[in-house]
Amino acid sequence: MSDQTPILNAKDLSIFYGDNEAVKSISLPIFEKKITAIIGPSGCGKSTFLRSLNRMNDFIDGVSHHGEILYRDQDLYADSVDPVEARLRIGMVFQKANPFPKSIYRNIAWGPNINQLGGNLDLRVENALKQAALWDEVADRLDDSALNLSGGQQQRLCIARALAMEPEVILMDEPCSALDPISTLAIEDLIEELKAKYTIVIVTHNMQQAAxxxxxxxxxxxxxxxxxxxxxxxxxxxxxxxxxxxxxxxFG
Amino acid sequence: MAELSAKKTRWNEWVLEKLFFFCAFVSVITTAAVIFILLEETLTFFETVPVLEFLTGTRWTPLLEPKHYGILPLVAGTMLIVMGAAIVALPIGVASAIFLSEYASHRARSIIKPILEILAGIPTVVYGYFALTFITPGLRVILPDTQIFNAASAAIVVGIMVLPMVASLCDDALRAVPASLRHGGYSLGATSFEVTTRIVVPAGLSGIFAAFVLAVSRAIGETMAVTLAAGATPNLTANPLESIQTMTAYIVQVSLGDTPSGSLTYQTLFAVASVLFVSTLMLNILGTWVMRRFREVYE
Incomplete structure (x- = not known):
């Protein structure tokens, strides 16, 4: 196994919904600029675990954590940690594409805008779309509503939206489960390419995809x-x- | 295998179906009858008073000599109430809705929502009395020029009356915004405030707008509180501290008097009611149209 230090490291992590223990003392390192797949049958806690890595479980009522998740030696759940900033560095792509009901351009520019990331916004949008392999398809209609894109394009838009923030880690929660095989392949190719710059954690039902x-x-x-x-x-x-x-x- | 038996006539089904149809039909008939009577009397009124004079005249004195039949003072009075009520109800309503849908804990919500509903259930005459005995004296402390009967007091109380509706409809509109959009925002490093103001409210905007339209429509039609608190002085003014009369309050005033049926004064009731009916109808159509459009937004 790798001898490098992990960028994220779950240590003896348990996650509860009320009294129900959904994740049971997991210790799992996430290595930098690698792709880590989490597989398992439905309801095994893999999505819950993934969401804990950028504190998205904060928005679900009644969720509590034991143990720790280290982000470069800093406990993500320490009182001193600002969850908003943690999510800036650890982005997420969801199971179902969730573009904002805004134009393609404004979907990508939204995150950099509110966080005042600076630089040339147009260029940032273009780069993000290029990295997500969507640029050629939408370059001439950036002002169209993102909701007019196909399902696969919407999911790549959501990936581009996460990339525009230049995060260190991207969490993907079954990003292809709602897509047809061709869109799925496009996104898998994309994930391969993103490995050069980003650390990726992907939850998937699809074992071939993980492999x-x-x-x-x-x-x-x-x-x-x-x-x-x-x-x-x-x-x-x-x-x-x-x-x-x-x-x-x-089984499964 | 036995043959299928012959078709039975199920009489109870037949009777019930007709009964349900009749019940549904009653409301249709009633609406049609109301529109018919309104139209008939209004048209008779316009045989004496030209439409143009009615719609553009600046004096409304059908009960005094010399008689004038210009509806603008009543329209102005109604507008004062509507605008005042909007200034009170819309910001507070939207802010309450934002609190309820985005910030309130389950517990806080379970306390505040029923209170809002109680507010909506108070009889309007109680609101009118509240305006007269509480808001007006309060206004007169701050602004001593305020007349006993004044538009501001009535407008404030109408605003309070429509507030629960605005809050509740806006709350529905905001809660209809899928959680996945909020999560998308949070995952990009946004704060609750940014998610609320830059994703949830814009996405729910057409629903919020529809709530505004319906609230305005309700304020236009509101009768009891404005009759009690705003006075009975048709007055073409923009000063909310003066006594005015709204279209609805005029109808109450004449209906309560001893106006002989069939007289011109009697017919003014229907002419004014037609204007009211058309304005609220248009607003309701606009409101439901906007509502229907906003349901399609996330598909």
């Missing part, structure tokens, strides 16, 4: 981290029997 795009894979079941390792190893020589059964499609 195709990720460097590391974590397999979760019933809130427990069953196995974590390099993707090759997890898929070809899993240490745990449950992992083997899952990745070979014998």
């Amino acid at each position: 195709r795009v990720s460097d590391y894979t974590a397999f979760m079941e019933n809130g427990v981290l069953v196995e974590f390792g390099e993707t090759d190893q997890v898929f070809t020589r899993p240490k745990e029997k449950r992992t083997e059964e899952y990745v070979t499609g014998r």
Whole structure:
């Protein structure tokens, strides 16, 4: 396994919805500029875990945490940490594309604008759209409503929106689950390319997707981290029997 | 296999269907009858008073000699009430809605919402009395020139009356904005205030606008409070501290008097009511049109 220090590091992390323990003492490192896939059956807590990495669980009533998540040695849940700033550095792409009901341009410019990131805004929008492989399709209609884009384009727009913030980490919560196979491939290609600049954590139902795009894979079941390792190893020589059964499609 | 039995006539189904149809039909008939009577009497009125004189005249003295039939003073009085009420109800209503939908805890919401509904359930005559005995004396302390009956006091109380409706409709509009948009905003490093003012309110804007329109429409039609608090002086003025008369208050005044049926004065009632009816109808149509459009926004 890698000897580099992780950019995010969950240590003995448990997450509760009220009294219900959805994530059970998980310890999982997220390595810089790598793609980490989290797989597991529905309801295993993988999305809950992902949302805890940029404090999006703050918006869900009754969620509480035990243990810690270190972001470069700083506890994300420490009282002194500003969650708004944490989300600036750790961006997110959601399961269902959620473009704002605004123009394509204003969707991308929205984040940089409110956070006064400075620089040339037009250029920032263009770069983000190029990185998200959407520029060629929308360059001549930036003022059109983002809601007129197709589902796959909307999801790439949401990726571009996250990229425009130049975050260090991008969390992706089943970003392709609502997309057709062609859009899915486009986004997987995109994720590969983004690895050069960003750290990516992707939650997915699709095992082929995890195997195709990720460097590391974590397999979760019933809130427990069953196995974590390099993707090759997890898929070809899993240490745990449950992992083997899952990745070979014998259950789930 | 046995053959399917012959079709039965189910009499109870038939009777119930007709009964339900009749109930639905009653409201249609009533509306049609109201419009018919309004139109008939209004047209008779216009045989004596030219439409142009009615719509552009600046003096309204149908009960005094010399008689004048210019509706503008009543329209101006109504506008004063509407604008005053809007100034009170719209900002407070939107702010309450923002609080309720974006900031209030479940507990706070469960206390405030019912209170708003109680506010909406108070009889309007109570509001009128409240204006007369509480708001007007208060105004007169601050602005001693205020007349006993004045537009400002009535406007404030009408504003308070429509406030629950504005708050509730705006709350609905804001809550209809999907949580996923808020989360999108937060994930880009926005604060609650930025998410509220730059995503949720703009996305719910057409719903908010529809609430405004319906509130204005309700303020135009409001009768009891303005009759009690605003006075009975048709007055073409922009000064809210003076006594005025609204269209609705005029109708009350004449209806309560001993105006003989069929006289010209009697017909003014219908002419004024037609103006009222047309303005609220247009506003309601505008309001529902905007509402319907805003439902399509997120699809």
